Amino acid sequence: MAWDPALYLRFGDERLRPGFDLLARIGELPAGPLYELGCGTGVHARAMAQRWPDRRLTALDRSREMLAKAAAEPAAIRWLEADIATWSAPEKAALIFSNATLQWLGHHAQLFPHLLRQLVPGGVLAVQMPRNFDQPSHVLMRQTAAEGRWAATLAPVVGGATVLREEPVAPPEWYYDLLAPLAAAGLDFWETEYLHVLDGADPVLQWVSGTALRPVTEALAGAEREGFLAAYGAKLRAAYPRRADGKTLLPFRRLFLVARAA
Numbered sequence: 001m002a003w004d005p006a007l008y009l010r011f012g013d014e015r016l017r018p019g020f021d022l023l024a025r026i027g028e029l030p031a032g033p034l035y036e037l038g039c040g041t042g043v044h045a046r047a048m049a050q051r052w053p054d055r056r057l058t059a060l061d062r063s064r065e066m067l068a069k070a071a072a073e074p075a076a077i078r079w080l081e082a083d084i085a086t087w088s089a090p091e092k093a094a095l096i097f098s099n100a101t102l103q104w105l106g107h108h109a110q111l112f113p114h115l116l117r118q119l120v121p122g123g124v125l126a127v128q129m130p131r132n133f134d135q136p137s138h139v140l141m142r143q144t145a146a147e148g149r150w151a152a153t154l155a156p157v158v159g160g161a162t163v164l165r166e167e168p169v170a171p172p173e174w175y176y177d178l179l180a181p182l183a184a185a186g187l188d189f190w191e192t193e194y195l196h197v198l199d200g201a202d203p204v205l206q207w208v209s210g211t212a213l214r215p216v217t218e219a220l221a222g223a224e225r226e227g228f229l230a231a232y233g234a235k236l237r238a239a240y241p242r243r244a245d246g247k248t249l250l251p252f253r254r255l256f257l258v259a260r261a262a
């Protein structure tokens with residue numbers, strides 16, 4: 001799936017803030033290299049390089065477009081095109097950091113323990129994932145995908161794209177039970193619901209167009225794509241009405257975890 005860095009960063013402040021909130025909760029680290037999984041345009045990787053300038057830092061992403069944007073300015077960071085689903089650290093890590101990425105991958109029951117096992121003793125796995133898939137933005141996306149003349153085209157997408165499933169991210173207690181036996185040195189969980197104040201016409205449609213909607217728009221073309229966006233956009237305008245000052249409010253819940261390996 002191709003990614004558009006400019007489209008993703010249209011709401012850059014709102015999208016990047018959770019990653020910085022996650023970074024702020026990471027304390028001292030043992031010796032070892034650092035990895036970011038799903039680095040996108042590289043903003044958080046650069047912040048990590050500034051905070052830990054003496055560490056080797058590798059930032060991974062599957063998107064060549066995102067990596068090209070990330071590497072546009074010189075930095076002492078290794079930018080690596082790689083598939084997180086099959087990745088293993090070449091050397092045990094002091095930190096594995098992932099912001100708004102792992103929700104795209106399935107098999108969390110295997111993935112998260114695997115990532116914890118890539119850490120040195122006392123190393124940290126720090127993850128943030130959206131957990132707003134029961135909100136109108138996603139419910140209406142799934143409903144619209146199942147309706148209309150595009151339904152047959154989108155059937156494989158709805159069945160296969162992780163973020164279009166009803167619960168690609170489990171509740172916090174599920175991850176606690178999964179990770180507690182492996183993170184005896186410390187396990188911190190929290191959820192935050194951000195209330196984003198958005199500007200512009202159809203801002204919620206623009207928001208999801210940069211992330212969750214991408215599998216849908218890439219599967220459709222021509223009149224089917226236009227028809228889907230018109231139908232979905234109308235539902236979003238009703239679900240997220242403009243306020244009296246012209247702004248649109250988008251509640252967005254996110255799950256955070258910081259696990260320290262024993």
